[in-house]
Amino acid sequence: MLDDRKLAVLRAIVEDYVSTNEPVGSKALAERHSLNVSPATVRNDMAALEEQGYITQPHTSAGRVPTDKGYRLFVDRLSQVKPLSSAERRAIETFLAGAVDLDDVVMRTVRLLAQLTRQVAVVQYPALTHSTVRHVELVPLSDRRLMFVLITNTGRVEQRVVELPEVIEDSRVAHLRAMLNSCLDGCGLSSVPEMVVDLPERLPVEDRPVAATILSVLLETLVDRHDEKIVFAGAANLAGADFTTGLRDVLEALEEQVVLMRLLGETSGTPSALTVRIGSENPYTGLRGTSIVATGYGSGDKQLARLGVLGPTRMDYPVTMGAVRAVARYVSQILAAS
Amino acid sequence: MLDDRKLAVLRAIVEDYVSTNEPVGSKALAERHSLNVSPATVRNDMAALEEQGYITQPHTSAGRVPTDKGYRLFVDRLSQVKPLSSAERRAIETFLAGAVDLDDVVMRTVRLLAQLTRQVAVVQYPALTHSTVRHVELVPLSDRRLMFVLITNTGRVEQRVVELPEVIEDSRVAHLRAMLNSCLDGCGLSSVPEMVVDLPERLPVEDRPVAATILSVLLETLVDRHDEKIVFAGAANLAGADFTTGLRDVLEALEEQVVLMRLLGETSGTPSALTVRIGSENPYTGLRGTSIVATGYGSGDKQLARLGVLGPTRMDYPVTMGAVRAVARYVSQILAAS
DNA sequence: ACTTGGCACTCGGGAACACAGAGTGCTAGG
DNA sequence: CCTAGCACTCTGTGTTCCCGAGTGCCAAGT
Numbered sequence: 001m002l003d004d005r006k007l008a009v010l011r012a013i014v015e016d017y018v019s020t021n022e023p024v025g026s027k028a029l030a031e032r033h034s035l036n037v038s039p040a041t042v043r044n045d046m047a048a049l050e051e052q053g054y055i056t057q058p059h060t061s062a063g064r065v066p067t068d069k070g071y072r073l074f075v076d077r078l079s080q081v082k083p084l085s086s087a088e089r090r091a092i093e094t095f096l097a098g099a100v101d102l103d104d105v106v107m108r109t110v111r112l113l114a115q116l117t118r119q120v121a122v123v124q125y126p127a128l129t130h131s132t133v134r135h136v137e138l139v140p141l142s143d144r145r146l147m148f149v150l151i152t153n154t155g156r157v158e159q160r161v162v163e164l165p166e167v168i169e170d171s172r173v174a175h176l177r178a179m180l181n182s183c184l185d186g187c188g189l190s191s192v193p194e195m196v197v198d199l200p201e202r203l204p205v206e207d208r209p210v211a212a213t214i215l216s217v218l219l220e221t222l223v224d225r226h227d228e229k230i231v232f233a234g235a236a237n238l239a240g241a242d243f244t245t246g247l248r249d250v251l252e253a254l255e256e257q258v259v260l261m262r263l264l265g266e267t268s269g270t271p272s273a274l275t276v277r278i279g280s281e282n283p284y285t286g287l288r289g290t291s292i293v294a295t296g297y298g299s300g301d302k303q304l305a306r307l308g309v310l311g312p313t314r315m316d317y318p319v320t321m322g323a324v325r326a327v328a329r330y331v332s333q334i335l336a337a338s
Numbered sequence: 339m340l341d342d343r344k345l346a347v348l349r350a351i352v353e354d355y356v357s358t359n360e361p362v363g364s365k366a367l368a369e370r371h372s373l374n375v376s377p378a379t380v381r382n383d384m385a386a387l388e389e390q391g392y393i394t395q396p397h398t399s400a401g402r403v404p405t406d407k408g409y410r411l412f413v414d415r416l417s418q419v420k421p422l423s424s425a426e427r428r429a430i431e432t433f434l435a436g437a438v439d440l441d442d443v444v445m446r447t448v449r450l451l452a453q454l455t456r457q458v459a460v461v462q463y464p465a466l467t468h469s470t471v472r473h474v475e476l477v478p479l480s481d482r483r484l485m486f487v488l489i490t491n492t493g494r495v496e497q498r499v500v501e502l503p504e505v506i507e508d509s510r511v512a513h514l515r516a517m518l519n520s521c522l523d524g525c526g527l528s529s530v531p532e533m534v535v536d537l538p539e540r541l542p543v544e545d546r547p548v549a550a551t552i553l554s555v556l557l558e559t560l561v562d563r564h565d566e567k568i569v570f571a572g573a574a575n576l577a578g579a580d581f582t583t584g585l586r587d588v589l590e591a592l593e594e595q596v597v598l599m600r601l602l603g604e605t606s607g608t609p610s611a612l613t614v615r616i617g618s619e620n621p622y623t624g625l626r627g628t629s630i631v632a633t634g635y636g637s638g639d640k641q642l643a644r645l646g647v648l649g650p651t652r653m654d655y656p657v658t659m660g661a662v663r664a665v666a667r668y669v670s671q672i673l674a675a676s
Numbered sequence: 677a678c679t680t681g682g683c684a685c686t687c688g689g690g691a692a693c694a695c696a697g698a699g700t701g702c703t704a705g706g
Numbered sequence: 707c708c709t710a711g712c713a714c715t716c717t718g719t720g721t722t723c724c725c726g727a728g729t730g731c732c733a734a735g736t
Contacts, residue, residue, distance in 0.1 A: 043701075401729095
C-alpha cells in the first residue's frame with residue numbers, strides 16, 4: 001500500500017514544507033531530494049498519498065501540503081529525534097546551573113526551552129503530590145492569626161494565613177509545630193491526610209480546636225494545589241506564524257491554566273516518553289493548527305511534572321523533540337541534585 | 339492659539355478615532371458631535387490642529403488621526419478619568435477577596451485588570467525593600483545544608499538553600515534561628531544589613547563561620563531580588579490591534595523583566611498618581627505604537643510596587659485610567675488587610 | 677473677522693481583466 | 707512500473723479604471 005518510495009516522498013514533502021512554508025510540487029521534489037525518479041513518478045506517488053489522506057493540495061494545481069495524518073506518520077515512522085549539538089548542551093547546563101531556587105529553575109527552564117525551539121515553551125511546576133514533606137513551619141502573626149508554611153523536598157514552598165478560633169500563645173504554637181513536624185517529616189504528600197487523621201487525639205484537649213483548624217488548612221492546601229501551576233514563555237515566537245484558528249485563540253488558550261494542563265497531557269504510559277499531539281488530535285478547539293511536543297520530567301524514577309513546546313503544526317519535529325527531551329533530562333538532574 | 343472649539347474638535351477626533359479605528363473626516367465630525375458649525379469650519383480648525391502637530395492625515399485626503407502629541411493633550415486637558423460602574427466594583431472586590439496568598443493576589447490582580455481593560459495588564463510584585471521581616475526560618479536539610487526562608491509582612495516568602503562550611507547539629511541551628519529572629523523581627527528590609535553587621539560578634543566563637551555564611555546568603559537575597567518580579571496577562575488582547583512596530587516586538591518586550599520594569603516607570607513624583615506614557619514617549623523602541631497607563635499601589639502610605647496596562651496608542655484613556663486606578667486601590671486594601 | 681457653501685483636486689481602494697507560471701492529471705510509449 | 711509529453715486549471719500579480727471620501731481654497735455672507 002505504501003511502499004518505501006512513497007514514504008520517502010512523504011518525508012521529503014514534510015521536510016520541504018517545514019523549511020519553506022510553501023506547498024511543494026513534484027518537480028522541485030524530484031530535484032532537491034535524490035529520489036532518482038522523474039517528476040511524473042513522484043506525481044503518481046503523490047496522488048496515492050493524497051488518496052489516503054496524508055497530503056492535500058490547498059487548491060487545484062498548487063503543490064501538496066502534509067495533513068495532520070501525514071505529520072503523524074512522519075513523526076511515528078519517518079523521523080528520528082535529533083540530538084542537540086554539544087554547544088547547545090553546554091549552554092543548557094550552564095544556564096540551568098545558575099538557578100537559585102525552584103521559581104528560578106522553572107523560569108529558566110521555560111525561557112531556555114522557548115529560545116532553543118523558537119516556539120512557545122510550557123512548564124508545569126513539580127507536583128506536590130509526589131513530593132515529601134521537608135518541614136512545616138508555624139509563624140505567629142498576631143494572637144489570633146498565624147502563617148502556615150509547608151516546604152517540600154523539591155524546594156517548593158506553600159504558605160497560607162490561618163485564622164485561629166482562639167488566642168494562642170507562642171509556647172503552644174511551638175509544641176504544635178514540633179508535633180506536626182515529627183509526624184509529617186519525610187512523608188509523602190499523598191499520605192499526609194492519613195498521617196494526620198488521628199493527630200488531634202494525641203494532643204492535650206485544649207489544643208485540639210486549634211490543631212483542627214490548622215490541619216484543615218493544610219489539607220485544603222494539598223487539594224487546592226492539585227490544579228498545578230503552569231508557566232509559559234516565548235509567545236513572541238508565535239508572531240510570525242499564521243494559524244488556521246487565529247492568533248488570538250492560541251494566546252487565550254495559553255493563559256488558561258486548565259487548557260495548558262490538558263495540553264501537556266495526562267501521563268500516557270511511560271512518563272518519560274515524548275508525547276506529540278498534532279493539530280486536530282488536540283483536545284482544545286482553539287488549538288487546531290498547533291502541535292504539542294511534551295514529556296515528563298522528575299528526579300529519579302518518579303515523574304514530578306511535565307514540560308513541552310507548542311508551535312504551528314508545521315514545525316520541525318525532530319529538532320523540537322530533541323530539545324524537549326534534552327531539557328527535560330537536564331531539569332530532572334538539577335532537581336535531583338538540590 | 340487653541341480656542342475652545344479647536345479643543346473640542348480635537349477631543350471629538352480622539353473619541354471618534356478610538357471608537358471607530360478609522361481616520362475621521364470633517365463631515366462626520368460636524369454631524370456626530372454637536373459642534374453647531376459647518377464641516378468647512380471644522381476643516382479650518384483641523385488644518386490649524388495639524389499645523390501644530392496634534393493630528394495628522396495618513397495620506398492626502400483621508401480623515402485625520404491624532405498624533406502622540408494630540409493624545410497627550412487629550413489626556414492632560416480634555417478628558418477626565420471615568421469611574422467604574424458599581425457592578426464592576428463589586429466584581430473586583432469579590433474576585434480579589436478570594437485570594438489565598440500573595441501569589442494568588444498578584445495573579446488575580448493581573449488577570450482582573452486585563453479583563454477589565456481588554457488590554458495587557460502588568461503587575462509588579464510588592465517590593466521587598468519597603469517590607470519588614472516577619473519571620474526568619476532555618477530548616478536543616480542535611481548535616482551540611484539548610485534551607486533559609488524569609489517571610490515578610492506582605493506575605494512574600496524568599497527561600498534559599500545554604501551550603502554550610504561545617505557540620506552543624508539541630509540545637510545550634512535553633513539557637514541561630516532564635517538569634518536571627520530576635521534581631522530582625524519587624525525590622526525593615528532596607529535596614530537589615532546594618533542590623534546584622536555585628537551579629538556574629540554576639541555569638542559563641544564556634545558559631546561564627548556558619549552565621550557568616552547564612553548572613554551572606556541573606557544579604558545576597560536582598561540584593562538579588564532588587565530586580566523585582568513582574569507578571570503580565572492578557573496578551574491575547576493584542577491579537578486584534580495592529581502596531582506600527584509589529585506584534586512580535588511588543589510580545590518580546592513583555593517577556594523582558596527589565597523592559598517591563600522601566601515601562602511601569604520609576605516613581606515620578608506622587609506615587610499614587612496615574613502615569614501615562616504615550617507612544618514615542620516610551621523608553622523602549624519596540625513599543626512605539628503602544629501606550630502605558632500605570633500607577634503605584636501599596637498598603638497605607640508606603641508605595642510597594644506598581645501596576646498598569648499596556649495597549650495600542652489608540653486606546654480609551656478615560657476608561658483605562660479609571661480601571662487602573664480602581665484596581666490599584668483595591669489591591670492596596672487587600673494587602674493592607676492581610 | 678469669522679463662518680459657510682461651492683468647487684476642483686487628490687488619492688486610496690476595489691473591481692475587472694489579462695497573463696504568466698507552476699503544478700497537475702492523463703495517456704501513450706518504453 | 708516508470709517516463710515523457712501535453713492540455714488544463716488554477717493562483718497570484720500587475721494594469722487599468724473608476725468611484726468616493728475627504729481635502730484645500732476661494733468668494734460670498736453675516
